[in-house]
Amino acid sequence: MRYFPYFRGRQYDLRALQAFAQTPFNNITPIIEPVRDIPALPQTLTDFIQADQPIALVLNPRVGHYHFDAPAKHPIQSVLATGAVTPAFILSPLLPPEQLEAHPTAIVIVQHFDDLALFLARDWLPETLTLLVPPEARIRRQLRDRPFGHLVDHFVPGEYATDTAQLMDSFFSDDRSFAATFGEIGFSDFLTVGQPYSEHGFPTKAVTLHLTYLKDGRVRIRHFQSDDHADFRHQREKFFQALTKAVMWINQAPTINQTPATDQLLTLANEHHFPGMGIIKALTLTHHLTMMNRYLNY
Numbered sequence: 001m002r003y004f005p006y007f008r009g010r011q012y013d014l015r016a017l018q019a020f021a022q023t024p025f026n027n028i029t030p031i032i033e034p035v036r037d038i039p040a041l042p043q044t045l046t047d048f049i050q051a052d053q054p055i056a057l058v059l060n061p062r063v064g065h066y067h068f069d070a071p072a073k074h075p076i077q078s079v080l081a082t083g084a085v086t087p088a089f090i091l092s093p094l095l096p097p098e099q100l101e102a103h104p105t106a107i108v109i110v111q112h113f114d115d116l117a118l119f120l121a122r123d124w125l126p127e128t129l130t131l132l133v134p135p136e137a138r139i140r141r142q143l144r145d146r147p148f149g150h151l152v153d154h155f156v157p158g159e160y161a162t163d164t165a166q167l168m169d170s171f172f173s174d175d176r177s178f179a180a181t182f183g184e185i186g187f188s189d190f191l192t193v194g195q196p197y198s199e200h201g202f203p204t205k206a207v208t209l210h211l212t213y214l215k216d217g218r219v220r221i222r223h224f225q226s227d228d229h230a231d232f233r234h235q236r237e238k239f240f241q242a243l244t245k246a247v248m249w250i251n252q253a254p255t256i257n258q259t260p261a262t263d264q265l266l267t268l269a270n271e272h273h274f275p276g277m278g279i280i281k282a283l284t285l286t287h288h289l290t291m292m293n294r295y296l297n298y
Helices: 011-021 040-050 097-102 113-121 137-142 175-181 235-252 260-271 277-296
Strands: 006-008 031-033 056-058 086-090 107-109 130-133 148-152 169-173 186-189 208-215 218-225
Touching (some): 011 031, 011 277, 113 137, 148 175, 208 235, 235 260, 235 277
Parallel strands (some): 031 056, 148 186
């Protein structure tokens, strides 16, 4: 069973991956859809290669402003030339079948049933591909003899991040059991960020820290939200309101739900330091990766 966390290549996504690459883990292959030409992208790929850990890169990104055919300030071609980065593709009618023939062990992200049906009908999908598909019965029926896993977005934030105030603790996923039930080779999600992509992000009235944890063999998620959410001001103060709640939970959590990332949150609380929301998002993502590594071996 393998976990394929799906990242957009924003700065905080790559920061989380760089931190995770320095820790021991098994059966996890992160997928990066590049969205910006930034130095952290080639560095992240290099970090995983040097750690002898798998990493995949989407070669036909659909969001953001990364173009493989355009001159890059921070090129990655030399990294890709090592052959250590697994190619990935988003399936669409615009994807040349020759690309899949040239990369028969690639990961293919299927978003729509009709796209999959087209490529299967034309015999454009080598059987050695790993397919990540929506968890639909009609799709599973088409893939009985192929290696596939499911991709689903478990994270649905409320408007302006205030709707979670009434739901501090909720079920997140039990993908391992779901995948095993249907004979899948693994599963993928959009972590604790969600599938919708925004180039520059947007301000929120509330600051919320989302921390996943394990209970009874399943993944749950805690939402620690600031008390103030009347307007978009005072992000620093709101962060400490949310962090105070998170610290209370972390200090009482069993060891299996404590990670190097939660240790860093405790340090930030002790030092009363606000490093910026990008750093905080990276910490919560690194925490999620660590929890999913434990979930696979729970």
